[in-house]
Amino acid sequence: MNFTSLYTAFPEISLAVFAMLMLIYGVVRGERSAQTVGIASFVAVLSIMIFVLKLGFIYSPGFPKLHISAGCYGCYAFDYMFIDDAFARFVKVILLCGSALSIILSWTYLKKENLSHPEYPILILFATLGMLLMVSANDLLALYVGLELQSLSLYVLAAYNRDNAKSSESGLKYFVLGALSSGLLLYGISLIYGYTGVTKFTSLSKLFIDMHQPPIGVLFGLVFICAGLAFKVSAVPFHMWTPDVYEGAPTPVTAFFAAAPKVAALAVLARLLIVPFGSLAHQWGQIIVFISVASMLLGSFAGLVQSSIKRLMAYSSIANVGYALVGIIVGGTAGMQALLIYVAIYFINTLGVFAVILSLRRKGKSLDRIVDFSGLAKTNPLLALTMVIFMFSLAGVPPLAGFFGKYFIFLAAVKAGMMPLAIIGVLTSVVSAYYYLRIIKLMYFDDGINIFDPLPEFGLRIVLAISALYMIVFTIWPAPIIDQALIAAHSLTGG
Amino acid sequence: MAPWPVLTTITFLPLIGALLILLFVRGDEQKRSVVLAQQIALWTSLLTFVVSLTILHYFDASQSGFQLTEKHVWIPSFNIAYYKGIDGISIWFVLISTLLTPICVLSAIGGVHKRTKEFMIALLTLETMMIGMFTALDFVLFYLFFEGVLIPMFLIIGVWGGAGRIYAAYKFFLYTFLGSVLMLVAIFAMVYHVGTTDMTAMMGNKFPKDMAIWLWLAFFASFAVKTPMWPFHTWLPYAHVEAPTAGSVILAAVLLKMGGYGLIRISIQMLPTASAYFAPLVFTLSLIAIVYTSLVALVQTDMKKLIAYSSVAHMGFVTLGIFSMNQQGLDGAMLVMISHAFVSGALFLCVGVVYDRLHTREIARYSNMADNMPRYALVFMIFTLASIGLPGTSGFVGEFLSLQGAYLANSWLAFVGGLGVILGAAYMLWLYRRLFYGPDVKDDVRLLPDLNAREYCMFVPLIVLVFWLGVHPATFINVFAPTTDKILADYHQAAGSERTP
Numbered sequence: 001m002n003f004t005s006l007y008t009a010f011p012e013i014s015l016a017v018f019a020m021l022m023l024i025y026g027v028v029r030g031e032r033s034a035q036t037v038g039i040a041s042f043v044a045v046l047s048i049m050i051f052v053l054k055l056g057f058i059y060s061p062g063f064p065k066l067h068i069s070a071g072c073y074g075c076y077a078f079d080y081m082f083i084d085d086a087f088a089r090f091v092k093v094i095l096l097c098g099s100a101l102s103i104i105l106s107w108t109y110l111k112k113e114n115l116s117h118p119e120y121p122i123l124i125l126f127a128t129l130g131m132l133l134m135v136s137a138n139d140l141l142a143l144y145v146g147l148e149l150q151s152l153s154l155y156v157l158a159a160y161n162r163d164n165a166k167s168s169e170s171g172l173k174y175f176v177l178g179a180l181s182s183g184l185l186l187y188g189i190s191l192i193y194g195y196t197g198v199t200k201f202t203s204l205s206k207l208f209i210d211m212h213q214p215p216i217g218v219l220f221g222l223v224f225i226c227a228g229l230a231f232k233v234s235a236v237p238f239h240m241w242t243p244d245v246y247e248g249a250p251t252p253v254t255a256f257f258a259a260a261p262k263v264a265a266l267a268v269l270a271r272l273l274i275v276p277f278g279s280l281a282h283q284w285g286q287i288i289v290f291i292s293v294a295s296m297l298l299g300s301f302a303g304l305v306q307s308s309i310k311r312l313m314a315y316s317s318i319a320n321v322g323y324a325l326v327g328i329i330v331g332g333t334a335g336m337q338a339l340l341i342y343v344a345i346y347f348i349n350t351l352g353v354f355a356v357i358l359s360l361r362r363k364g365k366s367l368d369r370i371v372d373f374s375g376l377a378k379t380n381p382l383l384a385l386t387m388v389i390f391m392f393s394l395a396g397v398p399p400l401a402g403f404f405g406k407y408f409i410f411l412a413a414v415k416a417g418m419m420p421l422a423i424i425g426v427l428t429s430v431v432s433a434y435y436y437l438r439i440i441k442l443m444y445f446d447d448g449i450n451i452f453d454p455l456p457e458f459g460l461r462i463v464l465a466i467s468a469l470y471m472i473v474f475t476i477w478p479a480p481i482i483d484q485a486l487i488a489a490h491s492l493t494g495g
Numbered sequence: 496m497a498p499w500p501v502l503t504t505i506t507f508l509p510l511i512g513a514l515l516i517l518l519f520v521r522g523d524e525q526k527r528s529v530v531l532a533q534q535i536a537l538w539t540s541l542l543t544f545v546v547s548l549t550i551l552h553y554f555d556a557s558q559s560g561f562q563l564t565e566k567h568v569w570i571p572s573f574n575i576a577y578y579k580g581i582d583g584i585s586i587w588f589v590l591i592s593t594l595l596t597p598i599c600v601l602s603a604i605g606g607v608h609k610r611t612k613e614f615m616i617a618l619l620t621l622e623t624m625m626i627g628m629f630t631a632l633d634f635v636l637f638y639l640f641f642e643g644v645l646i647p648m649f650l651i652i653g654v655w656g657g658a659g660r661i662y663a664a665y666k667f668f669l670y671t672f673l674g675s676v677l678m679l680v681a682i683f684a685m686v687y688h689v690g691t692t693d694m695t696a697m698m699g700n701k702f703p704k705d706m707a708i709w710l711w712l713a714f715f716a717s718f719a720v721k722t723p724m725w726p727f728h729t730w731l732p733y734a735h736v737e738a739p740t741a742g743s744v745i746l747a748a749v750l751l752k753m754g755g756y757g758l759i760r761i762s763i764q765m766l767p768t769a770s771a772y773f774a775p776l777v778f779t780l781s782l783i784a785i786v787y788t789s790l791v792a793l794v795q796t797d798m799k800k801l802i803a804y805s806s807v808a809h810m811g812f813v814t815l816g817i818f819s820m821n822q823q824g825l826d827g828a829m830l831v832m833i834s835h836a837f838v839s840g841a842l843f844l845c846v847g848v849v850y851d852r853l854h855t856r857e858i859a860r861y862s863n864m865a866d867n868m869p870r871y872a873l874v875f876m877i878f879t880l881a882s883i884g885l886p887g888t889s890g891f892v893g894e895f896l897s898l899q900g901a902y903l904a905n906s907w908l909a910f911v912g913g914l915g916v917i918l919g920a921a922y923m924l925w926l927y928r929r930l931f932y933g934p935d936v937k938d939d940v941r942l943l944p945d946l947n948a949r950e951y952c953m954f955v956p957l958i959v960l961v962f963w964l965g966v967h968p969a970t971f972i973n974v975f976a977p978t979t980d981k982i983l984a985d986y987h988q989a990a991g992s993e994r995t996p
Binding site for chain 2: 381388403407408410411415422423427430433434444445478486
C-alpha cells in the first residue's frame with residue numbers, strides 16, 4: 001500500500017469521511033440536525049475548495065507557462081486509476097464552489113417549503129464526491145464509479161420533494177433515462193475493454209497513437225461513450241430529460257444540476273476525448289460537431305416559446321453546452337483553455353439566475369413562470385438589476401463576463417479553421433438573446449405593478465452579490481482565471 | 496503627452512457618477528431624491544466635459560498618429576491590453592459625446608418623469624461606453640464598448656420610450672447585435688492573422704485579398720447597421736420615434752457616428768484594398784439612401800420620424816465622402832458628422848421641447864407656433880437652416896466638401912447627391928412651415944409657453960457651435976487634417992492607386 005496515494009486523493013477521502021460522519025450524525029439526531037448538517041456541509045465543502053485552491057493554484061502574472069511543472073503536477077494515485085492534475089483541480093474548484101453556493105441557496109427554500117431534512121446536504125455532498133472522482137478518474141472504471149455515485153445522488157435529489165407529483169415524476173424520469181445512458185456508457189466501456197484489454201486512459205492513449213486503424217469495436221464503444229456522456233451534459237439529441245427535470249425538481253436542486261454536474265460531465269467528456277481518444281479525433285469529431293451544432297440551434301430556438309423560467313433555463317443550458325462543446329471540438333490547449341474559461345463563467349452565471357428565481361416570492365409562494373418577473377424593477381430594483389446583469393451576461397453582451405466565455409470559445413474555433421462553427425455559434429447567440437431580453441422587458445418595460453416579497457435573507461443575498469460582482473470583476477481582472485485555465489489545459493494536452 | 500491618464504479619467508468619470516447615484520440616492524419617486532439624482536448626473540457630466548476639454552490642450556494637432564496613449568496589461572496570455580489613445584478623428588467624437596451628455600441630462604430633467612434615478616444611471620453609463628469606444632485602440636476593448644452601448648440604450652428606449660417602445664427596443668438591440676457578432680467573427684479572424692488585438696498593428700498589416708473582402712463585409716454588416724445605410728436603416732425610425740428625447744439625441748448625435756468612425760478606422764485604415772473594391776457598392780447605397788430617404792422624409796407625419804429619415808440621408812453624405820477617398824471627401828465626411836451631431840441633436844431637442852408640453856409629435860397637431868413661441872421659432876429656424884446646409888452654418892461646409900470629393904471621384908455621384916441637398920431643403924422647410932406658420936391655430940397650441948431658462952442652456956452651446964463650424968471650419972479641420980492626410984496617404988499606398996489632388 002502506497003501512502004502517497006492517500007495524500008493525492010486527500011480532498012476526496014476527507015469529503016467521503018465527512019459525508020459519512022454527517023450521515024451518522026443525522027440518523028442519531030434526527031430531523032433536528034438539518035440546520036447543523038447544512039452549515040457543517042457548507043463549511044466542509046468550502047474548506048476543501050480552499051484546500052484544493054491552495055494546493056494546486058500557482059498564480060503568477062505574466063508568464064504562466066514557466067510554472068506549469070511546479071506543484072503537484074500530474075500526480076497519479078492508486079496505480080494510475082486516479083489523477084490529480086491542474087485540469088482536475090481547476091474543475092474541482094468550480095464544482096466545490098458550485099456545491100457550496102447551492103447549499104446556501106437551498107436553506108431558505110427548504111425551510112419555507114417544509115423540506116428541511118438532514119439528507120439534503122448529505123446527498124449534495126455525495127454527489128459532489130462523485131463528481132470529484134469523475135474529473136480525477138484516469139481509468140474507465142473509476143470514471144464509471146464516480147459517475148454513478150453522482151447520478152444516484154442526483155436521482156434522489158430530483159425527487160426530493162416526494163409529496164409533489166412533478167418532483168417525483170422528474171426524479172423517475174431522470175432515473176430511467178439516466179440509467180439508460182449509464183448503461184450505454186458501460187456498454188461502450190466494455191467494448192473498449194474487450195477490444196483493447198485496458199481501461200487506463202494513459203494506456204489507451206498510447207495504444208491508439210500506434211494504431212493505424214482502430215478496430216470497429218473500439219469505434220462502437222466510442223460512439224456509446226459519447227452518447228452516454230452527451231446525455232449527462234444534456235446535449236441534443238439526448239436532451240429530452242432536461243426541461244422536465246429542471247422544471248419538476250425543487251428549484252435549489254435545479255440550480256445545483258445546472259451548475260455542478262454539467263461542468264463535471266463536460267470535464268469528463270473533455271478528458272476522455274482529448275486524452276485516451278485524442279488520436280481518434282477525426283472519428284469522434286463528426287459526432288461532437290453534430291451534437292454541438294444541434295444543441296446550439298435547439299437550445300436557442302426552443303427557448304423562444306417557453307413560459308416557465310426553469311424550462312427556459314434548461315434550454316439555455318442546452319445552448320450553452322453547445323458552445324462549450326465547440327471548445328472540445330477545437331481540442332488542443334486553446335480549445336481546452338476556452339472550455340475551462342467558459343464553464344468557470346457559466347456555472348456562476350447560472351447559479352446567479354437561480355438565486356434570483358429563488359428570491360422571487362409572492363405571499364410566501366415561489367414563482368416560476370416567466371411572466372411572474374413582470375414589474376420586478378419597480379418593487380425590487382436591486383434584484384432586477386442583478387437579473388439584468390445575469391441575462392446580458394448569458395446573452396454574451398460585453399462588458400459582462402459571459403462575453404469573454406464566448407469570445408475565447410469562438411476565437412479558438414476560428415484559429416482552428418472552424419469558421420462555420422463560429423458563425424453558427426454567434427448567430428444562435430443572437431437568437432437566444434431574444435429570450436434573455438424578454439425577461440428584461442418583463443421586469444423593466446411592463447407597467448403592471450406586482451407585489452413581491454422583500455429581498456430574501458442573508459444566504460441568498462450573498463450568492464446574488466457574489467455572482468453579480470463576479471460578472472463585472474471578471475471583465476476588469478480576468479487574468480487569474482485565464483492563466484489558470486491555460487495551466488490546466490496544458491496539463492491535459494501536455495503541449 | 497498628458498501628465499495623467501486623461502482618457503481613462505474621462506471614460507470612467509461618468510461611471511463613477513452613475514455608481515454614486517446607484518449607491519447614495521435612496522427612494523425612487525420622492526422629490527428630493529429625484530433632484531439629487533439629477534444634480535449628480537448634471538455635475539458629473541459637466542465635470543467630464545470640462546476635463547475632456549483638456550485633451551484639446553494636450554493634443555498636438557500637427558501630429559497624425561495616436562496621442563495620449565495609455566497601455567496596460569489586461570489579459571497577458573492572449574496579448575490583450577488596455578490600450579487607449581486618440582487621433583485627430585476620434586478626438587472630435589469624444590468631445591461630441593462629452594458635450595452632448597450634459598445637454599441630454601438637462602433635457603431629461605424636463606422630459607423624464609418616471610424612474611429618474613435609473614435614467615440618469617443609464618445615461619451616464621452610456622457616456623462611459625461611448626467615450627470608451629472612441630478611445631479604444633485594442634480590438635477587445637473596442638468591441639467591449641461598442642457592444643456595451645447596447646445595454647443602456649436598450650433600457651433607455653424600452654423603459655422611457657413611447658407607446659411602441661418595446662418593439663423599437665427589440666429591433667434596435669437585435670439588429671445591431673446581429674451586425675456586431677458578424678464583426679466579432681471578423682475580429683477573430685484578424686486577431687488570428689496578426690497575432691495581437693492591437694488595432695494600430697492591424698493598420699499596417701496587409702491582409703490577403705480574399706480574406707480582406709470577407710472581413711470587410713463582416714465589418715460592413717456592423718457599421719452599415721450602425722451608421723445606418725440604406726437598406727439596413729429600418730431600425731432607426733422606430734428607435735428614434737420611440738426613444739425619449741435624450742435617447743434620440745444621443746442616438747443621432749453619437750451612436751450613428753460610431754458607424755462612420757468604424758468605417759474610417761477599420762474599413763479604410765485596416766482593409767484599404769477591400770474598401771477600394773467595394774467603393775462602388777457603398778456609393779450606390781449612399782446615393783439610394785440620400786434620395787430615397789429624403790423622399791420618405793417628405794411624407795412623414797411624425798416630426799421625429801422626419802428627422803430620423805433626414806439623419807439617414809445625411810449619413811449618406813458621410814459614406815459618400817469617406818469612400819470617395821480624397822482630401823475633400825474625407826474632410827467633408829468628418830465635417831458632416833460633426834455638424835450632424837450638433838444639428839440633429841438640436842432638432843431632436845427642439846421636438847422634445849414641444850413634446851414635453853403637448854405630448855404629441857404629430858406635425859398636424861401644431862401650427863402657427865411662431866406667434867406665441869418666437870424664440871423657439873428662431874432656434875428651430877437656425878437648426879433647420881443648418882440641416883439644409885445654408886452657407887454660414889455648419890451644414891454647408893461638410894456637404895459642400897463631401898459633394899466636391901464625390902465629384903472628383905465621379906461626377907455622377909455629385910449630381911445625384913446634389914438632389915439630396917435640394918430635397919433636404921424641401922422637407923425641412925416644409926416641416927418648418929407646417930409647424931410655425933399656417934392659418935388654423937389650435938387653442939392648446941396657442942397657449943404653449945416659450946423656451947425657459949433650462950432649454951436656453953441646452954440650445955445656446957449648440958447654436959454657438961453651429962455658427963462656429965459654419966464660419967470658421969478651420970478650427971475643426973486643422974485638428975483632423977494631418978490625420979486624414981495620413982490616412983489617405985496610407986490608403987493610396989496600400990490600394991496602389993493614384994492620389995487625386
